[in-house]
Amino acid sequence: MSTAANSHAPAASGKPDAGVQSAARRQRAAGWALVAPATLYFLLLLAVPLVLTFVLSLNGFDPNLGGILAAKSLHNYADILTDAYFYAIFLRTLLLSLGVTLLCVLIGVPEAYFLFRMRDPWRSLCLVLVLGPLLISVVVRTLGWSILLGREGLINLVLTKLGIVEHPLQMMFTMGAVTLAMVHVLVPLLVLSVWTSLTRLDASVAHAARSLGAGRFTVMWRVVLPQITPGILSGSLIVFALTASAFATPALIGGRRLKVVATTAYDEFLGTLNWPLGAAIAVVLLILNVAIITGYNRAVEKRITRRLG
Incomplete structure (x- = not known):
């Protein structure tokens, strides 16, 4: 009786066993692998140009000093x-x-x-x-x-x-x-x-x-x-x-x-x-x-x- 009780103890505690946790990790990894190409494509072709545009907008401009200035501001x-x-x-x-x-x-x-x-x-x-x-x-x-x-x-x-x-x-x-x-x-x-x-x-x-x-x-x-x-x-x-x-x-x-x-x-x-x-x-x-x-x-x-x- 004690052996049977011990065998059902993990299930009664509500904690998933190692096999379920491993399957969940593999499923999450597969999801990230599927999302990764689209995410990289988005970052390279949209997010990076937007960041560079914002950085460019912080530069100054003076046609008498060569155009774009290196100083950063919100001018x-x-x-x-x-x-x-x-x-x-x-x-x-x-x-x-x-x-x-x-x-x-x-x-x-x-x-x-x-x-x-x-x-x-x-x-x-x-x-x-x-x-x-x-x-x-x-x-x-x-x-x-x-x-x-x-x-x-x-x-x-x-x-x-x-x-x-x-x-x-x-x-x-x-x-x-x-x-x-x-x-x-x-x-x-x-x-x-x-x-x-x-x-x-x-x-x-x-x-x-x-x-x-x-x-x-x-x-x-x-x-x-x-x-x-x-x-x-x-x-x-x-x-x-x-x-x-x-x-x-x-x-x-x-x-x-x-x-x-x-x-x-x-x-x-x-x-x-x-x-x-x-x-x-x-x-x-x-x-x-x-x-x-x-x-x-x-x-x-x-x-x-x-x-x-």
Whole structure:
């Protein structure tokens, strides 16, 4: 009896034996081995350049003393935080990002829902048409918009021929033109995000609500929308982040008259050759972008998800 009791003592104590501990260690080691390549890739191609950019932003700059100075300080960040010129640029970038995100949500969510309700082969055809712009370079798409919106472009030509306007309109180098081009570039990404949520939509719940007398609007608001809210929120985050850091479209459509943060950093790097100030602008943009996205996640996503059930 004592031998049997002693043989069951380790199990009764609740402590795992050596074999279980060894298996757990091997499992953790295998997990680290699988994660290591992606982690090294991330550190080499993203984390290291970001650290080097931050270090560069601490340098001074004086064109009379050979350009970049070796002394380290926060002078560039002080210039950004105390100059009204940079405040205007960051505010313009924020308003552009919010406007593009709102328009993408208003256009992309109904578009994704209607595509989801279609039947094949029309659904597949329309989905390819919607996502087709993603297969074309953003520079090519932006150049296409610049041709359409120019003073001698197709839109002005049609408006002039129809007698709607007497003289060609100045549509290029305006906030509206940049917003229009950015929405065209980023709507497919929001459609993809919402489409992913729609594929997990439980259609039986909507059918049950209709059978109990709920109208189409009620079903859409109380049943469908809560289930696709994660896709809307994640898609809007992607659109906001990409708009805030966009360069090609604002540079080609907005030009020199409508600067955003990305084009301002570009001008500092290649225009005035003030690399430390350009690096500081890029770092501030990254910090603000991360802060806004994090706050949006915590304040908006949880509140909307809780309200919609």
